[in-house]
Amino acid sequence: MSSLLHITNGDSFTERLNTLKLGGDVITWREMLCEGKTLTNVGSESFWKTRFEFLNKNYKVSKSSFIEKTLKEYRSLCNHKQQDQIVLWFEYDLFCQINMLAVISWLQQHRKYTQISLVCSGKEDDSDKLYALNELNNEQLLDLYKNRVVLDQDDIEYADYVWQLYCSDNPIRLENLTDFKNYKFNYLESAIQTHLKRFPSIANGLNIMENNILDLAIAEKPTSKKAFLHAVLENQDNLGFGDTQYERAINRLKPLFSSFNPVRLTKKGKEILDNQTSYYSCLQDNNVYLGGALKYNFLFNTQSDRILKL
Numbered sequence: 001m002s003s004l005l006h007i008t009n010g011d012s013f014t015e016r017l018n019t020l021k022l023g024g025d026v027i028t029w030r031e032m033l034c035e036g037k038t039l040t041n042v043g044s045e046s047f048w049k050t051r052f053e054f055l056n057k058n059y060k061v062s063k064s065s066f067i068e069k070t071l072k073e074y075r076s077l078c079n080h081k082q083q084d085q086i087v088l089w090f091e092y093d094l095f096c097q098i099n100m101l102a103v104i105s106w107l108q109q110h111r112k113y114t115q116i117s118l119v120c121s122g123k124e125d126d127s128d129k130l131y132a133l134n135e136l137n138n139e140q141l142l143d144l145y146k147n148r149v150v151l152d153q154d155d156i157e158y159a160d161y162v163w164q165l166y167c168s169d170n171p172i173r174l175e176n177l178t179d180f181k182n183y184k185f186n187y188l189e190s191a192i193q194t195h196l197k198r199f200p201s202i203a204n205g206l207n208i209m210e211n212n213i214l215d216l217a218i219a220e221k222p223t224s225k226k227a228f229l230h231a232v233l234e235n236q237d238n239l240g241f242g243d244t245q246y247e248r249a250i251n252r253l254k255p256l257f258s259s260f261n262p263v264r265l266t267k268k269g270k271e272i273l274d275n276q277t278s279y280y281s282c283l284q285d286n287n288v289y290l291g292g293a294l295k296y297n298f299l300f301n302t303q304s305d306r307i308l309k310l
Contacts, residue, residue, distance in 0.1 A: 005083040034098040037289035040167045042106040092122030093240025097191035104159035117148040167292040199300045205280025225260040
């Protein structure tokens with residue numbers, strides 16, 4: 001078994017990484033911990049039980065599929081005990097950054113004496129664009145790999161600490177973090193700020209993603225649901241969500257649309273977007289979690305950029 005292990009952010013990049021011939025074994029982290037309830041003890045029986053219940057209820061993931069895709073890969077990670085170097089491949093967005101924290105938290109617990117390094121794509125040139133790993137050419141990827149960042153004990157403990165806060169029942173503790181710059185995670189601060197904006201806004205009861213969906217319905221004037229989904233995926237800032245996540249979000253907001261072919265908002269949808277009325281009571285659900293916190297127990301004040309507990 002190689003002394004080098006790569007942990008990637010998803011299957012499509014795993015395929016790409018295998019073509020780069022960097023040596024070592026590759027494990028794919030198949031989770032979306034930015035959605036649904038999370039527990040601090042990554043990899044425990046209660047952790048996986050909680051995750052399966054969420055994925056099964058909200059994304060119809062079957063038990064056999066969960067075992068085959070997620071747990072099989074996790075068990076493979078558990079069996080890789082000999083490596084003295086582990087390289088993490090993640091991206092700048094919220095989706096990736098939360099998964100990254102969980103993986104580091106697990107490594108801190110189970111691979112104490114292994115060197116952990118991070119390859120994280122994002123700002124790769126002078127433009128404002130942030131790049132996913134698969135958007136880079138081989139030369140750029142090899143360059144990122146060559147310049148990968150070795151995490152020291154302080155970095156690892158900090159990532160674990162942020163993960164504990166993410167899993168706590170009070171996001172205000174996350175909001176009070178101010179020392180991101182002291183550690184080697186260039187994109188973590190903006191990811192956490194985006195996470196906090198996923199709590200419903202005081203103005204209209206919708207969060208940053210839901211407001212953006214309504215906004216794009218008017219701004220882009222999509223002619224079909226497919227075109228709408230494409231526009232949303234292309235204009236999602238640093239959430240890093242996939243089409244199934246957005247289909248679920250659009251479905252939640254369905255009563256605010258009069259048509260999807262072409263895409264049009266109802267009168268109420270426009271009023272909510274203009275902050276004339278709130279949709280909070282229609283969306284409120286006491287079983288929706290963001291990390292360890294109940295989504296509808298908190299409100300986000302867009303004027304002060306602060307979280308309020310209800």
